[in-house]
Amino acid sequence: MNQHIIKRNHVQVSGSGERTIVFAHGLGCDQTVWKNIVPAFAANYRVVLFDYVGAGRSDASASSAERYSSLHGYAQDLLEVCDALQLENIIFVGHSVSGMIGSLAAIQRPGLFDKLIMIGASPCYLNEPGYNGGFELEEISELLDMMEINYNEWAKYLAPIAMLNEEKPELTAEFEMMLNANSPVIARQFAEATFMSDHRHDLQNIPVRTLIIQTKEDAIAPLEVAQYLHRHIPNSELSIMETAKGHNPHISHPEETVQEIKRIIG
Amino acid sequence: MDEQLNAAPCGYFIMQHDWKIIDMNQTLKDMMKTEQSPSHIHDVLTVPSRIYFQTYFPPAIAVHKKVREMYLNVKVDGRSVPVLLNANERNGLLECVIVQIKARDEYENQLMTAKKNAERIQKETDVTYTKLLGILREVEEKQQQLLELNSVLEKLAARDELTGLHNRRIFQIELAAAIENAEENDDQSFSLLLLDIDHFKHVNDTYGHATGDLVLKELARKMESAVLPPHTIARIGGEEFAILLQEPIPEKAIEKAEDLRKFLVSAKWEILPITVSMGITHFQQGDTRNSLYIRADDALYASKRNGRNQLTCN
Numbered sequence: 001m002n003q004h005i006i007k008r009n010h011v012q013v014s015g016s017g018e019r020t021i022v023f024a025h026g027l028g029c030d031q032t033v034w035k036n037i038v039p040a041f042a043a044n045y046r047v048v049l050f051d052y053v054g055a056g057r058s059d060a061s062a063s064s065a066e067r068y069s070s071l072h073g074y075a076q077d078l079l080e081v082c083d084a085l086q087l088e089n090i091i092f093v094g095h096s097v098s099g100m101i102g103s104l105a106a107i108q109r110p111g112l113f114d115k116l117i118m119i120g121a122s123p124c125y126l127n128e129p130g131y132n133g134g135f136e137l138e139e140i141s142e143l144l145d146m147m148e149i150n151y152n153e154w155a156k157y158l159a160p161i162a163m164l165n166e167e168k169p170e171l172t173a174e175f176e177m178m179l180n181a182n183s184p185v186i187a188r189q190f191a192e193a194t195f196m197s198d199h200r201h202d203l204q205n206i207p208v209r210t211l212i213i214q215t216k217e218d219a220i221a222p223l224e225v226a227q228y229l230h231r232h233i234p235n236s237e238l239s240i241m242e243t244a245k246g247h248n249p250h251i252s253h254p255e256e257t258v259q260e261i262k263r264i265i266g
Numbered sequence: 267m268d269e270q271l272n273a274a275p276c277g278y279f280i281m282q283h284d285w286k287i288i289d290m291n292q293t294l295k296d297m298m299k300t301e302q303s304p305s306h307i308h309d310v311l312t313v314p315s316r317i318y319f320q321t322y323f324p325p326a327i328a329v330h331k332k333v334r335e336m337y338l339n340v341k342v343d344g345r346s347v348p349v350l351l352n353a354n355e356r357n358g359l360l361e362c363v364i365v366q367i368k369a370r371d372e373y374e375n376q377l378m379t380a381k382k383n384a385e386r387i388q389k390e391t392d393v394t395y396t397k398l399l400g401i402l403r404e405v406e407e408k409q410q411q412l413l414e415l416n417s418v419l420e421k422l423a424a425r426d427e428l429t430g431l432h433n434r435r436i437f438q439i440e441l442a443a444a445i446e447n448a449e450e451n452d453d454q455s456f457s458l459l460l461l462d463i464d465h466f467k468h469v470n471d472t473y474g475h476a477t478g479d480l481v482l483k484e485l486a487r488k489m490e491s492a493v494l495p496p497h498t499i500a501r502i503g504g505e506e507f508a509i510l511l512q513e514p515i516p517e518k519a520i521e522k523a524e525d526l527r528k529f530l531v532s533a534k535w536e537i538l539p540i541t542v543s544m545g546i547t548h549f550q551q552g553d554t555r556n557s558l559y560i561r562a563d564d565a566l567y568a569s570k571r572n573g574r575n576q577l578t579c580n
Contacts, residue, residue: 029325036328096321135313142314142339149337149374150318219308219316245284248324252283 005084009050009077010057013085015042019114020087021265022048024078026096026120027194028187030056033095036254040262045091050081054186063186071097071197074190075104082112091265093117095250096220097194099212100202103233107205116210117261120247121229122221124198131200134222140195147188203232210236211264213257215244237264267291277349277364281307294364299342312339312346323353331355340364426501428479429486437500437508441555444510448549455549457519459509460562461527461542464574466505469538480537485530492529493522508562516548524577531575541575 005011012031021041023034031049038047051058052074067073078101082090090113094102099121106113124133126140210233214226223240230238239260244253267289271278277294281287287310290303304310311319315338326333333353339346348371353362424436432440441458448455463469463485470478482505489499489507496512509526513519523546530542545565547558565580572578 026321028321029329032329033325135317139313139317142312143317145378146314146318146337146339148378150322219320246324247320248328251324251328 002084005080008053008059008062009081010059011081011084012049013046014038014049015045015047017043017045019089019091019265020046020048020085021091021093022050022078022082022087024092024094024098024102025051025055026094026098027190030058032056033248033251037250037258037261040254040258048081048085048087050077052077052190054190060186063189065189068186068189068193070193071101071104071199074101074193075108078102078105079109079112088112089114091115091117093119093261094121095119096121096247097190097197100197100199103199103202103206103210106208107202110207113208115265116206116208117213117264118210118229119213119250119257120215120218120221121212122225123200123203123229123232125195125220126198128198131228132222132224134220134225135195143195144188144191147191200228200232203229204234206233206236208235211260212236212238213241213249213260214238215241215246215249215253217245218247220247239264277366279303279362279364281353281360281362283358283360288359297342297347297364297366298340310340312341315339327353327355327360337367429483429501431486431490431507432498432500434500434502437498437502437510438555440498440500440510441508441558444512445549445553445555445558449551453514454512455514457511457513457516457523457546457548458558458562459511459519459523459544459546460502460559460566461507461509461544462566462570463505464541464543464570466540469540473538477537481540484535484537485540485542488530488533489526492526497522511546519548520546520577520579527575527577543569543574544577545569545580546577547580 010031015038023031023037025031025033030051034049038049041047053062054060054068064073067076074097082105092102092106092113092115094100094117096119099116099118100123102113102116102118106116122133124131125135126133127136212226212229212233214221214223216223218226226238226240230236241249241253241256241260244256246252250257272291272293274291274293277297278291279287279294280289285307287304287307295301295303298304298310307319308316319336319338323333323336326336332355333351336351336353338349338351340349341347348367349364350367351362351364353360355361424432426433444456463481466478466481469481482501485507486499486501489509493499493509498510500508502508509523511519511522513522523544527542527544530540533539543566545562545568547561547565549558561580565578568578568580569576
């Protein structure tokens with residue numbers, strides 16, 4: 001069972017230390033987005049990376065429309081990865097939608113996480129009465145259509161072979177099969193589960209110290225949304241980054257992102 | 267910017283890693299209908315394209331150092347124009363090319379619409395199919411209920427209303443089955459016993475039909491207590507009864523019939539005491555319902571003729 005999960009989610013463990021950091025990627029990418037962050041922690045922490053089912057080098061044949069139709073299915077992936085490695089007292093760092101996925105997992109299993117760090121998270125992307133998520137339903141539908149038209153483009157993100165295998169040439173037939181199975185249909189499902197989600201009511205139940213990291217200009221999760229998170233998560237801190245802009249500070253400003261994370265985990 | 271690049275048949279711009287645009291060729295400015303170069307990529311894109319860009323462009327550049335054929339929509343005069351974007355990272359800057367894809371976009375939109383229609387039809391078909399399955403299940407349930415009801419009705423129809431014994435119709439069926447069975451298996455031959463209440467017309471004439479009915483009922487109960495399954499008892503006429511004795515040895519069948527007659531003679535009758543005349547015959551190969559019945563009836567007639575309250579074997 002454990003080996004099955006390790007393989008299914010392409011779990012990678014590196015570094016050494018008493019405490020464990022789990023980094024969770026966001027929509028449209030995979031664990032490789034953490035490559036400039038991980039080295040800063042590998043000396044003092046055990047670092048766990050994984051791909052959600054349907055992303056990166058996961059086994060997409062494990063995908064089921066029912067399980068992954070909501071973020072709870074992805075939270076299940078996260079919990080199963082933690083259980084497979086028998087992790088405890090985890091520091092969780094989630095980018096974008098993984099902020100909410102981590103929250104759902106923390107609510108489901110109080111005590112498993114020691115700290116929750118979310119970068120560019122949003123509990124609800126759609127504008128609702130009295131809440132400014134940033135997007136109208138038509139805009140989200142247009143986005144989903146755009147994903148469909150960009151079919152080949154995603155296939156490339158989902159299957160990051162082109163670049164990565166220059167370093168890792170172990171392209172087995174099985175691996176190739178996995179990549180082919182990581183189809184745009186699953187990616188669209190992830191996008192739909194993400195952008196149609198509304199977890200505002202769950203925020204008050206997050207039972208763990210939470211750090212909300214926000215950049216100055218984030219087109220996907222605006223500052224107003226970060227402030228909403230801070231107001232509604234009981235034990236939370238909002239940290240606005242000094243220089244980083246955009247939705248992907250871990251890619252664009254890895255040093256500053258590392259500093260932020262280190263500051264809260266001490 | 268050199269003149270050829272400036273007038274190239276595609277939009278060209280240079281962007282920093284904070285997505286600020288620092289230069290743009292004339293073709294792109296013309297396409298965007300602007301004289302000033304917009305300062306940020308967000309100013310160029312529609313809202314959905316901005317989300318798409320933010321979600322996919324940075325990770326792609328970080329991992330692959332390039333982006334190919336990314337479909338986006340740019341805003342021109344408040345309208346959305348479809349474009350394809352290529353980008354390379356070089357010397358810390360992002361060099362990008364934009365090509366408008368108006369004709370191709372229309373074609374792709376048609377494809378998308380067709381696909382969506384197909385998906386919708388598929389969904390509707392699935393829904394209808396599920397409904398049909400539901401209806402089918404309902405029909406099956408109703409059918410099962412009908413079957414059960416039928417079997418109840420059949421039981422009701424098999425009974426003689428007055429005595430609750432098998433009626434003539436069922437007796438005929440049972441007799442036919444017994445013949446068929448005996449033809450195939452020697453050890454399953456049987457005897458047919460006919461019996462008739464003695465002087466029953468007199469009972470009816472003297473005490474009335476209501477009392478006659480009570481006598482018939484009492485006789486039926488008494489016979490049921492004495493003749494048990496697999497033997498079966500039927501009322502086949504006014505005061506005439508038939509018993510199928512599933513007894514392969516004729517002598518034993520005769521013994522049983524005689525026991526029954528004696529039992530009726532010595533029984534305590536609540537309404538009024540009666541006796542019966544009996545005729546019995548055993549199955550022989552080649553017998554039909556008719557031939558068996560005629561033989562048994564002849565025997566019964568002989569019993570009547572010879573003084574009643576007796577058994578004759580034929």
